[in-house]
Amino acid sequence: LAALVAHPAAGPLVLAALRRHGRDAGLAPHELPAAVVLAADPPSVADGTLTTSGKIARAALVARHGARLEASVSAPTGAADLSTAPTGEADPSTAPNGGTDLSLRATDMAGLSTGSTDLPDLASGPDGGLAARLARVASSLLGRAVTADEPLVDALDSLGAAALLAALTEELGRPLPLPAWFASRSLTELAGRLRPAGSAPSGSALVDEAARELARPVALGPLTPLARPLRTVLLTGATGFLGAHLLEELLASTGLRVVCLVRGASDGAARERLARACLDLGIERVGAALAEPSGRAPGAALADRVTVVAGDLAAPRLGLDEASCDELAASVDAVLHAGAVVSWLAPYAALRGANVDGTRTLLALCARRATPLHLVSTISTVPADGDEDTRLSLTAAASSPYALSKWLSEELARQAAARGLPLAIYRPAMIAPHSVRGTSNRLDFIHRYLVGSSALGCHLDLGARLDMTPVDFVARAIVALLTASPGGGPATHLVNVAQSMTYAELGRAMVAAQL
Numbered sequence: 358l359a360a361l362v363a364h365p366a367a368g369p370l371v372l373a374a375l376r377r378h379g380r381d382a383g384l385a386p387h388e389l390p391a392a393v394v395l396a397a398d399p400p401s402v403a404d405g406t407l408t409t410s411g412k413i414a415r416a417a418l419v420a421r422h423g424a425r426l427e428a429s430v431s432a433p434t435g436a437a438d439l440s441t442a443p444t445g446e447a448d449p450s451t452a453p454n455g456g457t458d459l460s461l462r463a464t465d466m467a468g469l470s471t472g473s474t475d476l477p478d479l480a481s482g483p484d485g486g487l488a489a490r491l492a493r494v495a496s497s498l499l500g501r502a503v504t505a506d507e508p509l510v511d512a513l514d515s516l517g518a519a520a521l522l523a524a525l526t527e528e529l530g531r532p533l534p535l536p537a538w539f540a541s542r543s544l545t546e547l548a549g550r551l552r553p554a555g556s557a558p559s560g561s562a563l564v565d566e567a568a569r570e571l572a573r574p575v576a577l578g579p580l581t582p583l584a585r586p587l588r589t590v591l592l593t594g595a596t597g598f599l600g601a602h603l604l605e606e607l608l609a610s611t612g613l614r615v616v617c618l619v620r621g622a623s624d625g626a627a628r629e630r631l632a633r634a635c636l637d638l639g640i641e642r643v644g645a646a647l648a649e650p651s652g653r654a655p656g657a658a659l660a661d662r663v664t665v666v667a668g669d670l671a672a673p674r675l676g677l678d679e680a681s682c683d684e685l686a687a688s689v690d691a692v693l694h695a696g697a698v699v700s701w702l703a704p705y706a707a708l709r710g711a712n713v714d715g716t717r718t719l720l721a722l723c724a725r726r727a728t729p730l731h732l733v734s735t736i737s738t739v740p741a742d743g744d745e746d747t748r749l750s751l752t753a754a755a756s757s758p759y760a761l762s763k764w765l766s767e768e769l770a771r772q773a774a775a776r777g778l779p780l781a782i783y784r785p786a787m788i789a790p791h792s793v794r795g796t797s798n799r800l801d802f803i804h805r806y807l808v809g810s811s812a813l814g815c816h817l818d819l820g821a822r823l824d825m826t827p828v829d830f831v832a833r834a835i836v837a838l839l840t841a842s843p844g845g846g847p848a849t850h851l852v853n854v855a856q857s858m859t860y861a862e863l864g865r866a867m868v869a870a871q872l
Protein backbone atom coordinates (compact mmCIF):
# COMPACT_ATOMS: atom_id res chain seq x y z
CA LEU A 358 0.00 0.00 0.00
CA ALA A 359 2.86 2.35 0.90
CA ALA A 360 4.38 1.91 -2.59
CA LEU A 361 1.03 2.48 -4.29
CA VAL A 362 0.33 5.61 -2.29
CA ALA A 363 3.79 6.95 -3.07
CA HIS A 364 3.35 6.45 -6.83
CA PRO A 365 3.06 9.85 -8.57
CA ALA A 366 0.05 8.67 -10.60
CA ALA A 367 -2.01 7.60 -7.60
CA GLY A 368 -3.07 11.03 -6.34
CA PRO A 369 -4.33 12.37 -9.69
CA LEU A 370 -6.18 9.11 -10.37
CA VAL A 371 -7.97 9.16 -7.03
CA LEU A 372 -8.73 12.85 -7.38
CA ALA A 373 -10.16 12.42 -10.87
CA ALA A 374 -12.33 9.51 -9.70
CA LEU A 375 -13.64 11.51 -6.75
CA ARG A 376 -14.44 14.48 -8.97
CA ARG A 377 -16.15 12.23 -11.52
CA HIS A 378 -18.34 10.69 -8.81
CA GLY A 379 -19.07 14.17 -7.43
CA ARG A 380 -20.12 15.44 -10.84
CA ASP A 381 -22.26 12.34 -11.45
CA ALA A 382 -23.94 12.97 -8.10
CA GLY A 383 -24.81 16.51 -9.22
CA LEU A 384 -22.33 18.46 -7.06
CA ALA A 385 -21.63 22.04 -8.15
CA PRO A 386 -18.11 22.68 -9.55
CA HIS A 387 -16.99 24.47 -6.38
CA GLU A 388 -18.09 21.49 -4.27
CA LEU A 389 -15.75 19.06 -6.04
CA PRO A 390 -12.46 18.28 -4.28
CA ALA A 391 -9.53 20.35 -5.53
CA ALA A 392 -6.80 18.07 -4.18
CA VAL A 393 -6.23 14.85 -2.27
CA VAL A 394 -3.49 13.62 0.02
CA LEU A 395 -2.98 9.85 0.07
CA ALA A 396 -1.65 8.29 3.23
CA ALA A 397 -0.86 4.62 3.84
CA ASP A 398 -1.59 4.77 7.56
CA PRO A 399 -5.28 5.28 8.38
CA PRO A 400 -6.39 7.67 11.12
CA SER A 401 -6.11 6.05 14.54
CA VAL A 402 -6.85 6.74 18.16
CA ALA A 403 -3.20 6.00 18.93
CA ASP A 404 -1.85 8.90 16.86
CA GLY A 405 -4.69 11.23 17.91
CA THR A 406 -6.30 11.55 14.47
CA LEU A 407 -9.37 9.61 15.68
CA THR A 408 -11.29 10.42 18.85
CA THR A 409 -11.95 7.60 21.31
CA SER A 410 -15.50 7.41 19.96
CA GLY A 411 -14.12 6.80 16.46
CA LYS A 412 -14.71 10.23 14.98
CA ILE A 413 -12.19 12.11 12.87
CA ALA A 414 -10.16 14.55 15.01
CA ARG A 415 -10.06 17.29 12.40
CA ALA A 416 -7.42 19.50 14.03
CA ALA A 417 -4.97 16.59 14.43
CA LEU A 418 -5.57 15.46 10.86
CA VAL A 419 -4.95 18.97 9.55
CA ALA A 420 -1.79 19.24 11.64
CA ARG A 421 -0.55 16.00 10.12
CA HIS A 422 -1.49 16.38 6.46
CA GLY A 423 -2.53 20.04 6.06
CA ALA A 424 0.75 21.30 4.61
CA ARG A 425 0.82 18.57 1.91
CA LEU A 426 -2.79 19.27 1.04
CA GLU A 427 -2.16 23.02 0.80
CA ALA A 428 0.85 22.37 -1.41
CA SER A 429 -1.12 20.16 -3.78
CA VAL A 430 -3.99 22.67 -3.98
CA SER A 431 -1.65 25.44 -5.01
CA ALA A 432 0.43 23.28 -7.33
CA PRO A 433 -0.19 24.11 -10.98
CA THR A 434 -1.37 20.57 -11.64
CA GLY A 435 -4.17 20.85 -9.09
CA ALA A 436 -7.53 20.30 -10.76
CA ALA A 437 -9.24 23.51 -9.68
CA ASP A 438 -11.93 23.39 -12.32
CA LEU A 439 -14.35 26.32 -12.05
CA SER A 440 -16.22 25.47 -15.18
CA THR A 441 -19.34 23.50 -15.87
CA ALA A 442 -17.93 22.73 -19.28
CA PRO A 443 -19.92 19.95 -20.87
CA THR A 444 -16.72 18.27 -21.93
CA GLY A 445 -15.81 18.00 -18.28
CA GLU A 446 -12.44 17.02 -16.99
CA ALA A 447 -10.22 14.39 -18.59
CA ASP A 448 -10.64 10.99 -17.06
CA PRO A 449 -7.04 9.83 -16.57
CA SER A 450 -8.07 6.21 -16.52
CA THR A 451 -9.16 6.48 -20.17
CA ALA A 452 -6.60 8.99 -21.44
CA PRO A 453 -4.22 7.65 -24.06
CA ASN A 454 -1.08 8.27 -22.08
CA GLY A 455 -2.37 6.51 -18.99
CA GLY A 456 -3.88 9.77 -17.95
CA THR A 457 -1.82 11.01 -15.06
CA ASP A 458 -1.37 14.53 -16.37
CA LEU A 459 -4.20 16.79 -15.34
CA SER A 460 -2.31 19.99 -15.91
CA LEU A 461 -3.95 20.72 -19.25
CA ARG A 462 -7.30 21.00 -17.57
CA ALA A 463 -6.13 22.94 -14.57
CA THR A 464 -7.22 26.54 -14.08
CA ASP A 465 -4.10 28.56 -13.77
CA MET A 466 -5.32 31.73 -12.12
CA ALA A 467 -2.02 33.46 -12.76
CA GLY A 468 -2.54 33.25 -16.49
CA LEU A 469 -6.08 34.58 -16.55
CA SER A 470 -5.34 38.19 -17.14
CA THR A 471 -3.52 37.72 -20.37
CA GLY A 472 -5.86 35.24 -22.02
CA SER A 473 -4.40 32.50 -24.13
CA THR A 474 -2.93 33.92 -27.30
CA ASP A 475 -2.95 30.61 -29.14
CA LEU A 476 -6.72 30.21 -28.96
CA PRO A 477 -8.52 30.80 -32.24
CA ASP A 478 -10.22 34.10 -32.87
CA LEU A 479 -13.74 32.98 -32.00
CA ALA A 480 -15.73 36.03 -32.96
CA SER A 481 -15.43 39.42 -34.43
CA GLY A 482 -18.06 42.03 -34.98
CA PRO A 483 -19.15 45.62 -34.78
CA ASP A 484 -17.49 46.03 -31.38
CA GLY A 485 -14.09 45.90 -33.05
CA GLY A 486 -13.20 42.42 -31.86
CA LEU A 487 -13.98 43.07 -28.19
CA ALA A 488 -16.32 40.05 -28.01
CA ALA A 489 -13.55 37.86 -29.39
CA ARG A 490 -11.15 39.22 -26.79
CA LEU A 491 -13.62 38.50 -23.99
CA ALA A 492 -14.25 35.01 -25.42
CA ARG A 493 -10.50 34.32 -25.36
CA VAL A 494 -10.34 35.20 -21.67
CA ALA A 495 -13.39 33.03 -20.94
CA SER A 496 -11.87 30.15 -22.92
CA SER A 497 -8.65 30.45 -21.00
CA LEU A 498 -10.52 30.48 -17.70
CA LEU A 499 -12.89 27.64 -18.48
CA GLY A 500 -10.39 25.43 -20.29
CA ARG A 501 -12.51 25.01 -23.44
CA ALA A 502 -13.37 26.99 -26.53
CA VAL A 503 -16.04 29.48 -25.51
CA THR A 504 -17.92 31.20 -28.29
CA ALA A 505 -18.93 34.81 -27.82
CA ASP A 506 -22.58 34.10 -28.61
CA GLU A 507 -23.25 31.21 -26.24
CA PRO A 508 -25.47 31.92 -23.22
CA LEU A 509 -22.50 31.83 -20.93
CA VAL A 510 -24.15 33.23 -17.84
CA ASP A 511 -26.48 30.21 -17.68
CA ALA A 512 -23.52 27.88 -17.70
CA LEU A 513 -21.77 29.43 -14.70
CA ASP A 514 -22.42 29.13 -11.01
CA SER A 515 -21.82 32.17 -8.80
CA LEU A 516 -18.17 31.32 -8.18
CA GLY A 517 -17.53 30.79 -11.86
CA ALA A 518 -19.30 34.04 -12.67
CA ALA A 519 -17.22 35.91 -10.10
CA ALA A 520 -14.00 34.40 -11.45
CA LEU A 521 -14.92 35.34 -15.01
CA LEU A 522 -15.91 38.85 -13.97
CA ALA A 523 -12.55 39.26 -12.23
CA ALA A 524 -10.67 37.94 -15.25
CA LEU A 525 -12.52 40.20 -17.69
CA THR A 526 -11.97 43.21 -15.42
CA GLU A 527 -8.27 42.48 -15.37
CA GLU A 528 -8.19 41.98 -19.14
CA LEU A 529 -9.92 45.31 -19.76
CA GLY A 530 -7.84 47.13 -17.15
CA ARG A 531 -10.90 48.86 -15.70
CA PRO A 532 -13.96 47.86 -13.66
CA LEU A 533 -16.63 46.19 -15.71
CA PRO A 534 -19.96 48.00 -15.19
CA LEU A 535 -22.20 45.60 -13.28
CA PRO A 536 -25.43 46.73 -14.99
CA ALA A 537 -23.86 45.75 -18.33
CA TRP A 538 -22.80 42.39 -16.88
CA PHE A 539 -26.23 41.67 -15.38
CA ALA A 540 -28.09 42.67 -18.53
CA SER A 541 -25.98 40.52 -20.89
CA ARG A 542 -26.65 36.91 -21.71
CA SER A 543 -23.57 36.42 -23.87
CA LEU A 544 -20.15 37.96 -24.31
CA THR A 545 -21.29 39.49 -27.63
CA GLU A 546 -24.07 41.31 -25.78
CA LEU A 547 -21.63 42.32 -23.05
CA ALA A 548 -19.15 43.69 -25.59
CA GLY A 549 -21.97 45.67 -27.19
CA ARG A 550 -22.74 47.30 -23.87
CA LEU A 551 -19.16 48.15 -22.96
CA ARG A 552 -18.32 51.69 -23.88
CA PRO A 553 -14.89 52.05 -25.47
CA ALA A 554 -12.85 54.50 -23.37
CA GLY A 555 -13.39 58.06 -24.56
CA SER A 556 -16.60 57.42 -26.45
CA ALA A 557 -19.97 58.93 -25.58
CA PRO A 558 -21.97 57.33 -22.75
CA SER A 559 -24.40 54.71 -23.99
CA GLY A 560 -27.87 54.29 -22.51
CA SER A 561 -28.16 51.44 -20.04
CA ALA A 562 -30.95 48.96 -20.67
CA LEU A 563 -31.82 49.02 -16.98
CA VAL A 564 -32.10 52.81 -16.84
CA ASP A 565 -34.29 52.80 -19.93
CA GLU A 566 -36.52 50.12 -18.45
CA ALA A 567 -36.79 51.99 -15.12
CA ALA A 568 -37.67 55.21 -16.91
CA ARG A 569 -40.47 53.36 -18.73
CA GLU A 570 -41.67 51.98 -15.38
CA LEU A 571 -41.84 55.45 -13.86
CA ALA A 572 -43.68 56.82 -16.85
CA ARG A 573 -46.51 54.33 -16.22
CA PRO A 574 -48.67 56.09 -13.64
CA VAL A 575 -49.82 54.20 -10.55
CA ALA A 576 -53.47 53.25 -11.02
CA LEU A 577 -55.20 55.25 -8.27
CA GLY A 578 -58.85 56.15 -8.11
CA PRO A 579 -60.03 59.26 -6.26
CA LEU A 580 -58.63 59.15 -2.73
CA THR A 581 -61.11 59.75 0.06
CA PRO A 582 -59.27 59.59 3.37
CA LEU A 583 -61.33 57.75 5.97
CA ALA A 584 -60.46 58.28 9.62
CA ARG A 585 -60.72 54.83 11.16
CA PRO A 586 -59.03 53.06 14.06
CA LEU A 587 -56.16 50.69 13.36
CA ARG A 588 -57.47 47.19 13.99
CA THR A 589 -56.20 44.98 11.17
CA VAL A 590 -52.87 45.02 9.33
CA LEU A 591 -52.08 43.27 6.07
CA LEU A 592 -48.52 41.92 6.34
CA THR A 593 -46.56 40.75 3.28
CA GLY A 594 -43.36 38.70 3.45
CA ALA A 595 -44.35 37.00 6.73
CA THR A 596 -42.49 33.77 5.84
CA GLY A 597 -39.27 35.79 5.43
CA PHE A 598 -36.62 36.64 8.00
CA LEU A 599 -37.85 40.12 8.84
CA GLY A 600 -41.52 39.35 8.13
CA ALA A 601 -41.74 36.47 10.64
CA HIS A 602 -40.28 38.73 13.33
CA LEU A 603 -42.68 41.53 12.36
CA LEU A 604 -45.53 39.06 12.85
CA GLU A 605 -44.15 38.01 16.23
CA GLU A 606 -43.82 41.64 17.30
CA LEU A 607 -47.29 42.62 16.05
CA LEU A 608 -48.79 39.75 18.03
CA ALA A 609 -46.70 40.35 21.15
CA SER A 610 -46.80 44.12 21.54
CA THR A 611 -50.12 45.10 19.96
CA GLY A 612 -53.66 43.76 20.01
CA LEU A 613 -53.94 44.03 16.23
CA ARG A 614 -55.32 41.37 13.94
CA VAL A 615 -52.91 40.41 11.17
CA VAL A 616 -53.74 39.19 7.67
CA CYS A 617 -50.66 37.56 6.11
CA LEU A 618 -50.37 37.27 2.33
CA VAL A 619 -48.29 34.13 1.80
CA ARG A 620 -47.51 32.09 -1.29
CA GLY A 621 -49.17 28.66 -1.26
CA ALA A 622 -51.53 26.42 -3.20
CA SER A 623 -54.38 27.20 -0.76
CA ASP A 624 -54.97 29.26 2.38
CA GLY A 625 -54.32 26.13 4.44
CA ALA A 626 -51.05 25.35 2.66
CA ALA A 627 -49.95 28.98 3.05
CA ARG A 628 -50.75 28.83 6.78
CA GLU A 629 -48.66 25.66 7.11
CA ARG A 630 -45.75 27.35 5.31
CA LEU A 631 -45.98 30.30 7.67
CA ALA A 632 -46.09 28.04 10.74
CA ARG A 633 -43.02 26.17 9.51
CA ALA A 634 -41.12 29.38 8.75
CA CYS A 635 -41.79 30.67 12.28
CA LEU A 636 -40.74 27.38 13.90
CA ASP A 637 -37.56 27.29 11.77
CA LEU A 638 -36.64 30.72 13.09
CA GLY A 639 -37.26 29.75 16.71
CA ILE A 640 -40.48 31.80 16.89
CA GLU A 641 -42.05 28.89 18.74
CA ARG A 642 -45.14 30.51 20.24
CA VAL A 643 -46.40 31.86 16.94
CA GLY A 644 -45.35 28.81 14.91
CA ALA A 645 -46.99 26.38 17.32
CA ALA A 646 -50.17 28.48 17.51
CA LEU A 647 -50.43 28.60 13.71
CA ALA A 648 -49.80 24.88 13.40
CA GLU A 649 -52.66 24.06 15.81
CA PRO A 650 -56.10 23.66 14.29
CA SER A 651 -58.00 26.85 15.08
CA GLY A 652 -59.84 26.97 18.41
CA ARG A 653 -57.55 24.63 20.34
CA ALA A 654 -55.53 25.66 23.36
CA PRO A 655 -52.91 26.86 24.18
CA GLY A 656 -52.27 29.16 21.19
CA ALA A 657 -55.88 29.61 20.15
CA ALA A 658 -56.15 33.29 21.09
CA LEU A 659 -52.96 34.06 19.21
CA ALA A 660 -53.88 31.97 16.18
CA ASP A 661 -57.32 33.55 16.00
CA ARG A 662 -55.70 36.93 15.44
CA VAL A 663 -53.92 35.68 12.32
CA THR A 664 -55.58 35.08 8.96
CA VAL A 665 -53.43 33.61 6.22
CA VAL A 666 -54.42 34.32 2.64
CA ALA A 667 -52.68 32.48 -0.20
CA GLY A 668 -51.47 35.08 -2.67
CA ASP A 669 -48.61 36.22 -4.85
CA LEU A 670 -47.20 39.74 -4.98
CA ALA A 671 -46.13 39.25 -8.58
CA ALA A 672 -49.56 38.20 -9.84
CA PRO A 673 -52.36 40.50 -10.98
CA ARG A 674 -54.72 41.28 -8.05
CA LEU A 675 -52.16 39.52 -5.80
CA GLY A 676 -53.34 36.23 -7.31
CA LEU A 677 -56.77 36.63 -5.64
CA ASP A 678 -60.14 36.43 -7.32
CA GLU A 679 -62.03 39.69 -7.51
CA ALA A 680 -64.27 39.03 -4.51
CA SER A 681 -61.35 38.04 -2.24
CA CYS A 682 -59.39 41.08 -3.35
CA ASP A 683 -62.38 43.35 -2.57
CA GLU A 684 -62.77 41.69 0.82
CA LEU A 685 -59.09 42.17 1.60
CA ALA A 686 -59.16 45.83 0.62
CA ALA A 687 -62.24 46.38 2.77
CA SER A 688 -60.93 44.62 5.84
CA VAL A 689 -57.46 46.08 6.45
CA ASP A 690 -56.60 49.42 8.07
CA ALA A 691 -52.91 49.46 7.14
CA VAL A 692 -50.54 47.51 4.90
CA LEU A 693 -47.09 46.56 6.18
CA HIS A 694 -45.23 45.56 3.03
CA ALA A 695 -42.07 43.58 3.79
CA GLY A 696 -42.31 41.00 1.00
CA ALA A 697 -39.71 41.14 -1.75
CA VAL A 698 -37.27 39.02 -3.67
CA VAL A 699 -34.05 39.92 -1.85
CA SER A 700 -31.10 39.12 -4.06
CA TRP A 701 -28.09 41.15 -5.13
CA LEU A 702 -27.37 38.71 -7.95
CA ALA A 703 -30.77 38.24 -9.58
CA PRO A 704 -31.42 40.07 -12.85
CA TYR A 705 -34.07 42.80 -12.87
CA ALA A 706 -36.52 40.53 -14.70
CA ALA A 707 -36.55 38.16 -11.72
CA LEU A 708 -37.12 41.02 -9.24
CA ARG A 709 -39.63 43.16 -11.01
CA GLY A 710 -42.73 41.04 -10.35
CA ALA A 711 -42.57 40.96 -6.55
CA ASN A 712 -40.63 44.15 -5.91
CA VAL A 713 -42.12 46.63 -8.39
CA ASP A 714 -45.39 45.17 -9.68
CA GLY A 715 -46.21 43.98 -6.15
CA THR A 716 -45.94 47.51 -4.79
CA ARG A 717 -48.03 48.80 -7.67
CA THR A 718 -50.81 46.30 -6.88
CA LEU A 719 -50.73 47.07 -3.15
CA LEU A 720 -50.90 50.81 -3.88
CA ALA A 721 -54.05 50.23 -5.94
CA LEU A 722 -55.50 48.14 -3.13
CA CYS A 723 -54.63 50.82 -0.53
CA ALA A 724 -56.09 53.56 -2.71
CA ARG A 725 -59.59 52.09 -2.50
CA ARG A 726 -60.00 53.27 1.11
CA ALA A 727 -56.92 55.50 1.46
CA THR A 728 -55.34 52.74 3.55
CA PRO A 729 -51.84 53.74 4.72
CA LEU A 730 -48.93 51.86 3.18
CA HIS A 731 -45.98 51.13 5.48
CA LEU A 732 -43.25 50.18 3.05
CA VAL A 733 -40.12 48.27 4.05
CA SER A 734 -37.43 49.53 1.70
CA THR A 735 -33.64 49.44 2.09
CA ILE A 736 -30.85 51.85 2.89
CA SER A 737 -29.47 50.98 -0.56
CA THR A 738 -31.95 53.43 -2.11
CA VAL A 739 -30.04 56.42 -0.69
CA PRO A 740 -26.45 57.56 -1.24
CA ALA A 741 -23.85 56.46 1.33
CA ASP A 742 -23.62 59.99 2.71
CA GLY A 743 -27.37 60.65 2.38
CA ASP A 744 -30.08 61.18 4.96
CA GLU A 745 -33.82 60.46 5.20
CA ASP A 746 -34.60 63.14 2.62
CA THR A 747 -31.98 62.11 0.06
CA ARG A 748 -32.53 59.70 -2.80
CA LEU A 749 -30.21 58.10 -5.30
CA SER A 750 -30.61 59.27 -8.86
CA LEU A 751 -32.15 56.76 -11.24
CA THR A 752 -28.78 56.18 -12.90
CA ALA A 753 -27.05 55.56 -9.56
CA ALA A 754 -29.82 53.22 -8.39
CA ALA A 755 -29.48 51.27 -11.63
CA SER A 756 -25.99 50.12 -10.65
CA SER A 757 -27.72 47.07 -9.15
CA PRO A 758 -30.99 45.43 -10.27
CA TYR A 759 -32.03 44.78 -6.65
CA ALA A 760 -31.38 48.36 -5.46
CA LEU A 761 -33.18 49.61 -8.57
CA SER A 762 -36.24 47.43 -7.88
CA LYS A 763 -36.50 48.76 -4.31
CA TRP A 764 -35.85 52.33 -5.49
CA LEU A 765 -38.67 52.01 -8.03
CA SER A 766 -40.97 50.58 -5.38
CA GLU A 767 -40.30 53.68 -3.28
CA GLU A 768 -40.76 56.02 -6.23
CA LEU A 769 -44.15 54.52 -7.11
CA ALA A 770 -45.22 54.83 -3.46
CA ARG A 771 -44.11 58.47 -3.47
CA GLN A 772 -46.17 59.13 -6.58
CA ALA A 773 -49.20 57.77 -4.71
CA ALA A 774 -48.33 59.76 -1.57
CA ALA A 775 -48.13 62.92 -3.65
CA ARG A 776 -51.75 62.26 -4.58
CA GLY A 777 -52.80 61.81 -0.95
CA LEU A 778 -52.12 58.19 -0.03
CA PRO A 779 -50.73 57.93 3.55
CA LEU A 780 -47.22 56.50 3.40
CA ALA A 781 -44.32 55.59 5.69
CA ILE A 782 -41.00 54.21 4.43
CA TYR A 783 -38.60 52.18 6.60
CA ARG A 784 -35.05 51.69 5.36
CA PRO A 785 -33.05 49.04 7.24
CA ALA A 786 -29.36 48.46 6.57
CA MET A 787 -28.20 44.83 6.88
CA ILE A 788 -30.55 42.81 9.02
CA ALA A 789 -28.50 40.68 11.40
CA PRO A 790 -29.32 37.56 13.45
CA HIS A 791 -31.69 37.75 16.43
CA SER A 792 -29.96 39.38 19.38
CA VAL A 793 -31.08 36.72 21.88
CA ARG A 794 -31.88 33.58 19.90
CA GLY A 795 -28.95 33.93 17.53
CA THR A 796 -31.16 32.64 14.71
CA SER A 797 -30.20 33.96 11.32
CA ASN A 798 -31.40 34.10 7.74
CA ARG A 799 -29.47 31.10 6.45
CA LEU A 800 -29.72 32.32 2.87
CA ASP A 801 -28.37 35.81 3.35
CA PHE A 802 -24.93 37.35 2.98
CA ILE A 803 -24.18 37.81 6.69
CA HIS A 804 -24.94 34.21 7.58
CA ARG A 805 -22.98 32.84 4.65
CA TYR A 806 -20.04 35.15 5.29
CA LEU A 807 -19.81 34.25 8.98
CA VAL A 808 -20.24 30.52 8.43
CA GLY A 809 -17.83 30.58 5.48
CA SER A 810 -15.24 32.53 7.45
CA SER A 811 -15.47 30.14 10.33
CA ALA A 812 -15.21 27.06 8.09
CA LEU A 813 -12.25 28.43 6.14
CA GLY A 814 -10.54 29.82 9.23
CA CYS A 815 -9.96 33.17 7.56
CA HIS A 816 -11.73 36.50 7.27
CA LEU A 817 -11.65 39.64 5.16
CA ASP A 818 -9.17 42.08 6.60
CA LEU A 819 -11.06 45.16 5.43
CA GLY A 820 -11.80 48.51 7.01
CA ALA A 821 -15.27 48.60 5.45
CA ARG A 822 -18.06 48.61 8.01
CA LEU A 823 -20.83 46.01 8.16
CA ASP A 824 -23.83 48.08 9.22
CA MET A 825 -25.88 45.40 10.96
CA THR A 826 -28.97 45.61 13.16
CA PRO A 827 -30.43 42.52 14.86
CA VAL A 828 -33.71 41.46 13.29
CA ASP A 829 -35.64 41.79 16.56
CA PHE A 830 -34.53 45.45 16.90
CA VAL A 831 -35.63 46.18 13.32
CA ALA A 832 -39.01 44.49 13.84
CA ARG A 833 -39.60 46.27 17.15
CA ALA A 834 -38.73 49.64 15.64
CA ILE A 835 -41.04 49.19 12.65
CA VAL A 836 -44.00 48.03 14.74
CA ALA A 837 -43.45 50.87 17.24
CA LEU A 838 -43.37 53.43 14.41
CA LEU A 839 -46.40 51.90 12.71
CA THR A 840 -48.52 51.92 15.88
CA ALA A 841 -47.33 55.40 16.88
CA SER A 842 -48.12 56.86 13.44
CA PRO A 843 -50.53 54.51 11.69
CA GLY A 844 -51.33 57.20 9.16
CA GLY A 845 -47.75 57.28 7.91
CA GLY A 846 -44.94 59.76 8.31
CA PRO A 847 -41.48 60.60 7.07
CA ALA A 848 -38.97 58.01 5.92
CA THR A 849 -36.99 56.38 8.74
CA HIS A 850 -33.52 54.85 8.52
CA LEU A 851 -33.00 51.77 10.69
CA VAL A 852 -29.21 51.65 10.87
CA ASN A 853 -26.60 50.89 13.48
CA VAL A 854 -23.45 52.61 12.27
CA ALA A 855 -22.06 53.55 15.69
CA GLN A 856 -22.10 49.98 17.01
CA SER A 857 -21.23 48.18 13.80
CA MET A 858 -17.88 46.50 13.20
CA THR A 859 -15.54 46.51 10.26
CA TYR A 860 -14.86 43.20 8.51
CA ALA A 861 -11.44 43.19 10.18
CA GLU A 862 -12.87 43.84 13.68
CA LEU A 863 -15.53 41.19 13.18
CA GLY A 864 -12.87 38.71 12.04
CA ARG A 865 -10.70 39.44 15.09
CA ALA A 866 -13.75 39.04 17.36
CA MET A 867 -14.47 35.65 15.75
CA VAL A 868 -10.86 34.55 16.23
CA ALA A 869 -10.97 35.68 19.88
CA ALA A 870 -14.19 33.74 20.39
CA GLN A 871 -12.57 30.70 18.69
CA LEU A 872 -15.38 30.54 16.12
Ligand SMILES: NC(=O)c1ccc[n+]([C@@H]2O[C@H](COP(=O)([O-])OP(=O)(O)OC[C@H]3O[C@@H](n4cnc5c(N)ncnc54)[C@H](OP(=O)(O)O)[C@@H]3O)[C@@H](O)[C@H]2O)c1
Nearest residue numbers: 594596597598599620669670671695696697711735787788
Ligand atom coordinates in the same frame (compact mmCIF):
# COMPACT_ATOMS: atom_id res chain seq x y z
N1 LIG B 1 -32.16 41.21 4.69
C1 LIG B 1 -31.66 42.42 4.79
O1 LIG B 1 -30.52 42.58 5.26
C2 LIG B 1 -32.48 43.61 4.36
C3 LIG B 1 -31.89 44.89 4.44
C4 LIG B 1 -32.65 45.99 4.09
C5 LIG B 1 -33.95 45.84 3.66
N2 LIG B 1 -34.49 44.59 3.56
C6 LIG B 1 -35.90 44.48 3.12
O2 LIG B 1 -36.62 43.81 4.15
C7 LIG B 1 -37.66 43.03 3.58
C8 LIG B 1 -37.57 41.60 4.10
O3 LIG B 1 -36.31 41.06 3.76
P1 LIG B 1 -35.86 39.63 4.31
O4 LIG B 1 -34.41 39.64 4.50
O5 LIG B 1 -36.75 39.23 5.43
O6 LIG B 1 -36.18 38.74 3.02
P2 LIG B 1 -36.53 37.21 2.92
O7 LIG B 1 -36.17 36.46 4.15
O8 LIG B 1 -35.98 36.75 1.62
O9 LIG B 1 -38.13 37.21 2.80
C9 LIG B 1 -38.77 37.69 1.67
C10 LIG B 1 -40.25 37.46 1.85
O10 LIG B 1 -40.92 37.98 0.70
C11 LIG B 1 -41.79 36.96 0.21
N3 LIG B 1 -41.99 37.03 -1.23
C12 LIG B 1 -41.05 37.08 -2.19
N4 LIG B 1 -41.65 37.07 -3.40
C13 LIG B 1 -42.99 37.00 -3.17
C14 LIG B 1 -44.13 36.94 -4.01
N5 LIG B 1 -44.01 36.96 -5.35
N6 LIG B 1 -45.35 36.89 -3.44
C15 LIG B 1 -45.48 36.86 -2.09
N7 LIG B 1 -44.44 36.92 -1.25
C16 LIG B 1 -43.20 36.98 -1.78
C17 LIG B 1 -41.11 35.67 0.58
O11 LIG B 1 -42.07 34.64 0.52
P3 LIG B 1 -41.70 33.11 0.18
O12 LIG B 1 -41.45 32.47 1.49
O13 LIG B 1 -42.91 32.62 -0.51
O14 LIG B 1 -40.49 33.14 -0.70
C18 LIG B 1 -40.65 36.00 1.98
O15 LIG B 1 -41.71 35.88 2.88
C19 LIG B 1 -37.50 43.14 2.06
O16 LIG B 1 -38.41 44.10 1.60
C20 LIG B 1 -36.08 43.62 1.89
O17 LIG B 1 -35.93 44.37 0.69
C21 LIG B 1 -33.79 43.46 3.91
